[in-house]
Amino acid sequence: MELEDCERMMMVLDSCLSRINWRLQYRSKRRLLTDILCLCTGLRPVVLVDYGGLLPKLQEDLCSLLRLAQEKSAILQPLRVMVLEDMAYIVHVKEFEEHISSSLTLQQQLVLLDLEQCPPEILPHTVENENASELRRAQKSFSSVFPVEVGASVLPVVPCPMVKPVIGSSKCEAVDVSCSSKHTAFQTSSALDLSYITEDAKIALSSVNGWLLGYPITYLFSKEHGEKAMRNLSFKSIYHYKLFARRKGTLTSKLQEDEVLSFTAPCDVAKRREEEPWIEAFLARMEGKLKRCSQVWVSMRLEVKFLESNSQIIVV
Numbered sequence: 524m525e526l527e528d529c530e531r532m533m534m535v536l537d538s539c540l541s542r543i544n545w546r547l548q549y550r551s552k553r554r555l556l557t558d559i560l561c562l563c564t565g566l567r568p569v570v571l572v573d574y575g576g577l578l579p580k581l582q583e584d585l586c587s588l589l590r591l592a593q594e595k596s597a598i599l600q601p602l603r604v605m606v607l608e609d610m611a612y613i614v615h616v617k618e619f620e621e622h623i624s625s626s627l628t629l630q631q632q633l634v635l636l637d638l639e640q641c642p643p644e645i646l647p648h649t650v651e652n653e654n655a656s657e658l659r660r661a662q663k664s665f666s667s668v669f670p671v672e673v674g675a676s677v678l679p680v681v682p683c684p685m686v687k688p689v690i691g692s693s694k695c696e697a698v699d700v701s702c703s704s705k706h707t708a709f710q711t712s713s714a715l716d717l718s719y720i721t722e723d724a725k726i727a728l729s730s731v732n733g734w735l736l737g738y739p740i741t742y743l744f745s746k747e748h749g750e751k752a753m754r755n756l757s758f759k760s761i762y763h764y765k766l767f768a769r770r771k772g773t774l775t776s777k778l779q780e781d782e783v784l785s786f787t788a789p790c791d792v793a794k795r796r797e798e799e800p801w802i803e804a805f806l807a808r809m810e811g812k813l814k815r816c817s818q819v820w821v822s823m824r825l826e827v828k829f830l831e832s833n834s835q836i837i838v839v
Contacts, residue, residue: 524566524598526771529819532596533560539592551575556779562615563598564816566768566809568622569735572611583612586713589613604714608728609720612735614670614715628657628732631748631808633734636802638752640746643759645792646743654743657726658734664720702742725751738786741804746751753780758832759789762796768813768823778821783809787830796827 533556540547547555549573555777558570593599605612624763625631625728635646635655646652725745733741744752765785769778793799797806805823813820 525594526814526818528598529560529564532598535592535596535599536588537823539595540586542591543584543587545575546578547575554782557783559599559602560766560770560819561611562602562613562618564819565615565618566816566820567737568618569612569614569737571732571736576611578611580605582606582714585611585613588712590736595797606716607715607731608718608734610728614669619665619667620715622737623662623669626647626662632801632804634740634792635743636789638747638755639748641755642791643755643789652743654726654730654745657724657745658730658743660723661720661726661731661794662734665809668715668717678710680712680713697741701807710776712773733786737784739801740786740788740792742821743768756789759791760832761787761789761830762793763828764797764802765826765828766809766823767826769821770819771821773782790829797825 536556536559544824554574555572558567558572560565562570572581572585576584582604589599589602590603593602601618603614603616605614615659622631623663624711626633629648632648634653635658636643636647637652639654646655721731724731725747727744727746727749729740730743733743742752742756762783764787766783768783769780772779775790793802797803800809813823
């Protein structure tokens with residue numbers, strides 16, 4: 524993507540936001556534009572839109588925005604709105620396919636923090652764990668919807684045997700769709716409601732989010748032991764990691780800095796702060812992504828803050 528194409532795409536989004544009359548606060552609007560830019564430049568495969576309202580209105584606004592903006596910018600074509608339970612996401616189809624593939628083939632190692640243990644412990648990859656197996660099953664379920672394609676990405680195929688309707692649609696019940704008509708049904712949907720993947724899983728949606736959003740660490744716990752997980756983490760001091768990236772602009776020589784993503788880790792499992800091997804591997808992976816789109820992004824930096832124990836620190 525060239526810098527001029529990037530800025531033209533951002534202007535298209537800004538114009539379309541005004542046309543659909545989505546009144547976002549300045550910070551939310553900037554975050555949405557940054558999130559979409561990160562998707563289109565390959566820095567992230569999926570973003571969580573936890574700002575700008577609640578479902579089903581949030582979903583409707585996101586679908587309206589993408590539908591209108593994709594008519595004016597080809598760069599936005601690979602983006603889809605996805606719904607998991609009560610949360611809305613934007614997915615870059617090709618980048619998400621690659622993210623799933625690298626996870627299932629273990630090319631990308633994810634640190635799993637078992638919150639059902641007191642104190643929480645990092646799970647060795649060689650040890651069998653029911654919650655880790657549940658996460659892998661969820662990954663495989665996503666892979667059935669977003670299979671890796673050779674060459675150009677295509678729209679995902681809706682999995683058998685059941686497709687749940689998009690929240691806010693005229694039909695509230697699940698719809699049984701024959702395999703022969705799945706691709707057509709998917710293409711005409713305004714969003715992907717894949718809630719059945721997380722609803723059927725034994726692990727909490729927060730645990731799936733850690734992997735889904737590209738964090739290097741995920742808090743792993745089952746729905747059954749959600750309160751226990753919260754207690755085990757609530758009295759732990761944590762490090763809050765924020766990754767920022769600087770990008771160019773055609774209208775000014777001054778670089779603009781945007782927050783790409785943020786995550787947390789208990790101090791007990793990140794004693795070396797940003798020098799932990801899994802943090803260094805994560806940064807190296809993100810640097811590689813940044814270099815693939817050097818026409819837009821120039822550099823990145825990691826900011827680490829120490830936070831005292833807090834009973835509300837489970838961040839999805």
